[in-house]
Amino acid sequence: MSFDNALGAIAEDNDEARWAFGTGFHDPLAGVDTAVPDGVDRGDLASYCLMLGDDALIMSHRLQEWCTHAPELEEEVALANVALDLLGQARLLLARAGVAEDAVEEARRGEDDLAFFRDAAEFRNVRLTEVPNGDFAHSIVRLLLFSTWRLALLDRLRASRDPVLAAIAAKGVKEVAYHRDHAALWTIRLGDGTDFSHARAQRAVDELWPLTGELFGVHDVERRMADAGVGVDPSGVRAEFDAVTSEVLATATLRAPEPEPPRLAGRSGDHTPALADLLAEMQSVARAHPGATW
Amino acid sequence: MAPSTGTAEARAAEPQGEAAHFERTVARDQRIEPRDWMPDAYRATMVRQIAQHAHSEIIGMQPEGVWITRAPSLRRKAILLAKVQDEAGHGLYLYSAAETLGADRSELTAKLISGRQKYSSIFNYPTLTFADVGVIGWLVDGAAICNQVPLCRSSYGPYARAMIRICKEESFHQRQGYELLMTLMRGTDAQREMVQDAVNRWWWPSLMMFGPPDADSTHTAQSMAWKIKRHTNDELRQRFVDMSVPQADALGVTLPDPDLRWNAERGHHDFGEIDWSELKRVISGDGPCNAERVAVRRAAHEDGAWVREAAAAHAAKQEAR
Amino acid sequence: MDKDWPLYEVFVRGKRGLNHVHVGSLRAPDDTMALRNARDLYTRRNEGVSIWVVPARDITASSPDEKDPFFAPSGDKVYRHPTFYDIPENVPHI
Numbered sequence: 001m002s003f004d005n006a007l008g009a010i011a012e013d014n015d016e017a018r019w020a021f022g023t024g025f026h027d028p029l030a031g032v033d034t035a036v037p038d039g040v041d042r043g044d045l046a047s048y049c050l051m052l053g054d055d056a057l058i059m060s061h062r063l064q065e066w067c068t069h070a071p072e073l074e075e076e077v078a079l080a081n082v083a084l085d086l087l088g089q090a091r092l093l094l095a096r097a098g099v100a101e102d103a104v105e106e107a108r109r110g111e112d113d114l115a116f117f118r119d120a121a122e123f124r125n126v127r128l129t130e131v132p133n134g135d136f137a138h139s140i141v142r143l144l145l146f147s148t149w150r151l152a153l154l155d156r157l158r159a160s161r162d163p164v165l166a167a168i169a170a171k172g173v174k175e176v177a178y179h180r181d182h183a184a185l186w187t188i189r190l191g192d193g194t195d196f197s198h199a200r201a202q203r204a205v206d207e208l209w210p211l212t213g214e215l216f217g218v219h220d221v222e223r224r225m226a227d228a229g230v231g232v233d234p235s236g237v238r239a240e241f242d243a244v245t246s247e248v249l250a251t252a253t254l255r256a257p258e259p260e261p262p263r264l265a266g267r268s269g270d271h272t273p274a275l276a277d278l279l280a281e282m283q284s285v286a287r288a289h290p291g292a293t294w
Numbered sequence: 295m296a297p298s299t300g301t302a303e304a305r306a307a308e309p310q311g312e313a314a315h316f317e318r319t320v321a322r323d324q325r326i327e328p329r330d331w332m333p334d335a336y337r338a339t340m341v342r343q344i345a346q347h348a349h350s351e352i353i354g355m356q357p358e359g360v361w362i363t364r365a366p367s368l369r370r371k372a373i374l375l376a377k378v379q380d381e382a383g384h385g386l387y388l389y390s391a392a393e394t395l396g397a398d399r400s401e402l403t404a405k406l407i408s409g410r411q412k413y414s415s416i417f418n419y420p421t422l423t424f425a426d427v428g429v430i431g432w433l434v435d436g437a438a439i440c441n442q443v444p445l446c447r448s449s450y451g452p453y454a455r456a457m458i459r460i461c462k463e464e465s466f467h468q469r470q471g472y473e474l475l476m477t478l479m480r481g482t483d484a485q486r487e488m489v490q491d492a493v494n495r496w497w498w499p500s501l502m503m504f505g506p507p508d509a510d511s512t513h514t515a516q517s518m519a520w521k522i523k524r525h526t527n528d529e530l531r532q533r534f535v536d537m538s539v540p541q542a543d544a545l546g547v548t549l550p551d552p553d554l555r556w557n558a559e560r561g562h563h564d565f566g567e568i569d570w571s572e573l574k575r576v577i578s579g580d581g582p583c584n585a586e587r588v589a590v591r592r593a594a595h596e597d598g599a600w601v602r603e604a605a606a607a608h609a610a611k612q613e614a615r
Numbered sequence: 616m617d618k619d620w621p622l623y624e625v626f627v628r629g630k631r632g633l634n635h636v637h638v639g640s641l642r643a644p645d646d647t648m649a650l651r652n653a654r655d656l657y658t659r660r661n662e663g664v665s666i667w668v669v670p671a672r673d674i675t676a677s678s679p680d681e682k683d684p685f686f687a688p689s690g691d692k693v694y695r696h697p698t699f700y701d702i703p704e705n706v707p708h709i
Contacts (some may be wrong), residue, residue, distance in 0.1 A: 057368075060549060064371075067359045067378055071598025072620070073352065073386050074641055074652040079656055080379035084372060100583050112367045137602050163393050180468040185647060192611065193604025200600070285424050286366040294424075294472070329676060383656055390640040393622060399642060400619050456639070605644030606620060612645065 013165060027150035028171040030120065032163050036100055040162060047099035047124065047221045048231050049165070050114070051267055052153070053093030054125035057115060059146055060086035062133055071136050078182060082143065085175040090115075092168045099164075120276040121265055121269040128211040130266070130275040134204065137190050137197065141204040142144045144183035148244045149215045151176040152237035161229040191252025202254050213260030215241065219267040235262060320521050325451035328394040334368060336520055339513070340450050341395050342411070342511050343522065345396035345402045349413035353406075353587050355381045357421040360556040366424060374427060380467065386462045391452040407592035415573060416503050418581030419495070425478055425488035426496070431471015433493070433538065439464050440534045441504065444524035472541070479546050486546075493542070494550045501565075502573045506533040510570075535563050622671040623649040625657055627664060635667055643668075 036042055063083035070076040094111040102108045109117075128146055133139055155177055157169035189202040216238045225231025242259065249256045265271070286294075307354040312331035319326055326332055339506035357377045365371035389399045416434055421427070442464065478485040505511060505527040517523035525533075535554075542549050553566035575581065620642040626635040638657045643649035649668040658664045 007663075052485070061363060064362045064375060067362055067375070068355050069594045069597070071594070071601035072642070073382055073389075073654065074643065075598075075601075076355075076382040077379055077655045078652065080375055080382070084375055084379070086376065087368065091372070094368075115368055116366065138597070139315070162390050182651065185651065189605045189608040189644065189648075190601070193608045194600070196600055197604030197607075281363055285364050287484065289366065289484060292366070292485055293477060294365075294370050296630060386656055387639055393640060398619075452639075602620065602644070605648065609645040 005043075010084050029164060029167055030169065032167045034099065034164055036103075037161055037163070037230075037248050040228060042100045042103065044221050044224050044228075045162065045230060046097045047092045048225045049097035049100060051124040051219070051222070052157075053090045053097060054123045055113075055129050055146075055150065056086040056093065057090035057114065058123070058125045058275070058278065061092060061282060062129065062139070062142075065133055065235065066139065067254045079139075082179050084089075085172075085179065085190070089168065089172050089175070092164075092171075092238060096162075096164050096168070104212055120271050123271065123275060123279070124267055124269065125271075125275075126211070126214045126266045127272055128208065128214065130278060131208075131211065132271060132274050132277075134207070135200055137200040137204040138207065140183050140186040140190060141201065141208055143179060145208060145212055145215075145245065147163075147176050147180040147183055148248075149234075149237065149241050150236065151180050152240040153234065156232040156237070159229075160231070165230065180244075187248055187254070188252045191249070191254040199255065201252065203210040205254055207248065209257045210260060212269070213263045214265050216262040216263040218262070219264055220268070298523045307463050308543055320449050321414045323447075323521070325454060326449050334524075335516075337395055339517065339520070339522060340453065341392055341397045343517075344388055344392040344395070345397065345405070346412055346414075348385045348392060348402070349406045349411060350417065351381045351385035353413045353591060354417045355385075356587055356590055357417055357419070357583075358536040360429055361421060361424055362425050364424070365427075370424075370427075370474065376429075377470060378614060380463045384456075386461070387459055388453075391450075391456045394452045395450075398545050403595055407588060407595055409579065409588060412577065413587075414503060415576040415581060417587060418497050418584045419499055420582050422495070423492060424477070425485070425492040428471045428474035428478060428489065429492040429496045431467050431469075432475055432541070433471075433496050434503070435464055435467040436538065436541075437500045437503040437534050440530050440537070446532075447521070447524060449521035472545075475545055475547075489545075490547050490569075493547045497550050498568065498572075499576075501531055501535070501568055502576075503527070504534065504548060506570065506573070507568075532562050535565050539563055583595060621646045623653070623668045624671050624674060625649075625653040626667040626669070627653075627657055628666075629664060635665065640671060646670075 003042050036045060060083045062088070063079050066079045066083075069075070070079055071190075073095050095112045098109045098111065098114060128142065151173065154169040154172045158173065160166040160168055160169065187201065190197040213252070218233060219234050222231055222234060226233035226236075238259075246256050266275075286292075311345050313333070316326065316330065316332055316336075319330070326336075355378045358374060362371060362378060365374050389402065392402060393399060402411065406413065416437075421430070439461060442457055442461050446461055448454045448457065475489055478489050508514060508526045511527055514526055515522065518526070534597045538553070539549065540557075551566045553564060555564055557564045574586070579585075601615055621644075623638050623643055623646075624640050625638050627638050628635045641649065641652050641656055646668065650666060653668050654664075658666065667698050676683050
């Protein structure tokens with residue numbers, strides 16, 4: 001390829017080298033057996049996939065809301081990347097839920113049926129993902145707490161007996177590690193930045209921390225899936241979560257509140273009113289045209 | 295490599311001096327690079343053009359961005375989010391090109407949010423339905439591609455290189471728009487009506503994207519001589535119309551112009567008179583969404599000030615430690 | 616204190632066997648964030664791509680006639696690639 005003539009370079013046909021990163025795209029489920037493994041309860045698997053999928057979908061939505069409002073253009077790109085990754089995870093997980101809940105292919109709900117035609121009480125995301133955005137510090141601290149927890153879960157989920165969940169987790173681990181890193185870097189810059197940014201970051205920690213108890217409550221479905229070697233017991237990732245968050249917060253000169261007792265809320269469909277508001281927006285177009293294809 | 299500037303004897307015979315060097319470089323279709331000498335007016339024109347282009351990318355995120363959270367399928371949501379993210383990236387490539395000319399991004403942003411620098415008037419129209427996302431991809435991005443492909447050969451190197459990256463990504467933008475419209479046209483009656491309605495609203499503003507007619511265009515002649523611009527506004531507009539007509543036919547939509555017809559003699563489509571008073575109105579700040587677009591950008595910039603300061607303060611602390 | 620983030624120049628090696636190539640610039644508060652922003656912006660976070668960031672103020676430059684090399688964009692997400700969209704053959708110029 002010629003380096004002195006840019007136009008010539010794009011006009012050269014069939015030259016793979018002109019694409020800096022190639023044109024092949026990786027399918028995370030390529031070569032993976034998508035049949036539900038023997039002995040795995042389909043209903044539980046579907047519910048479990050909805051939990052992890054809804055976490056990603058709702059968290060992605062809150063990050064999408066930053067679009068055109070980010071504090072700097074570079075951060076616009078970064079937040080959109082995180083939102084895209086989580087949206088990708090949500091799509092794979094909701095699709096898996098649809099496969100699991102119905103053995104008959106024709107009757108299955110697809111990712112869009114599950115995203116756009118369930119009501120708030122049917123969503124299984126933790127509340128941490130659904131509370132409205134505050135300022136940038138609020139979103140960064142939320143991302144730190146969420147991705148620290150999710151990375152610990154996905155890391156263990158790579159050993160799932162369900163090969164699809166294992167593959168989704170393997171892809172997700174790389175992505176969420178990046179998200180956690182991004183959130184940690186920003187938490188440190190806000191916490192150890194100006195007095196003003198420190199106060200905002202501490203306020204975000206104090207506001208969001210009460211929602212972390214829910215990250216370690218164990219729903220019956222999670223317990224059964226963990227026992228079956230398919231899912232991860234969230235109570236088991238607490239030590240990692242505490243270690244990572246306390247280190248980041250300390251570096252950021254922020255105070256970590258006392259650990260919250262585990263509890264259940266979103267996992268049982270018990271949500272704040274913010275989720276219904278969020279869904280009213282997210283589902284508005286899809287529900288105005290039932291049966292339509294987009 | 296391109297041919298060098300010739301033998302020493304030949305060079306000695308050529309006019310000397312920075313201005314002559316500049317003229318020769320442009321005349322040979324070579325690129326002007328950041329540290330080259332260039333006429334002040336060339337620099338000012340480039341900064342203005344690149345900054346307006348960058349602003350257009352950033353403001354252009356808004357009309358479509360508001361549909362991300364409402365996109366009716368997860369696939370469309372991912373596509374739209376990626377597309378709007380690309381526009382932020384394009385803005386950054388372009389600000390980066392402008393900075394090679396000595397412009398400063400924060401100063402350019404200040405000019406944008408105080409209304410002293412403009413952006414493409416097309417983004418001052420509202421997006422009323424999800425079909426607008428498709429029509430923006432097809433027509434607005436299509437018009438942008440017509441405008442931008444020749445800019446890949448712009449005489450200013452960093453701008454030309456930024457345009458190459460941008461044009462490649464724009465091709466994805468246009469295709470996703472057209473594919474969305476094809477899907478909608480195969481869908482319900484309501485979806486087809488949404489598409490036609492969106493086409494009706496966006497067609498004429500898309501034609502205005504090429505700027506005023508050549509007879510009234512103040513910048514064209516000098517820009518053509520400097521090879522900042524390669525085709526006139528009217529040439530590009532004609533090319534866009536000729537490309538769009540068969541695309542509209544394939545889609546099954548009607549372009550809202552009763553005077554639109556093939557002229558075999560010219561080998562081009564004739565089309566109706568553009569309402570230039572509307573373009574003037576929108577450019578001068580009186581479009582449907584001018585105030586809102588600038589207000590959103592200003593709020594993001596001002597609300598983000600404490601974040602940028604915090605990061606700068608942290609970096610200063612780290613350096614001091 | 617200067618509140619504007621400094622300018623960084625970004626160099627990317629798209630794949631093994633190639634040189635790092637200048638792809639553009641960006642602004643960032645510090646080196647670490649510059650590297651992250653560069654990865655997001657210029658590689659859309661493609662792994663296995665080597666990136667250098669250099670504060671623009673630290674670059675010493677020679678004469679003007681150099682020809683900057685050309686750099687092509689990434690495609691790490693399938694929907695970023697034009698051929699992902701199935702457009703019938705008979706639709707021209709898309």
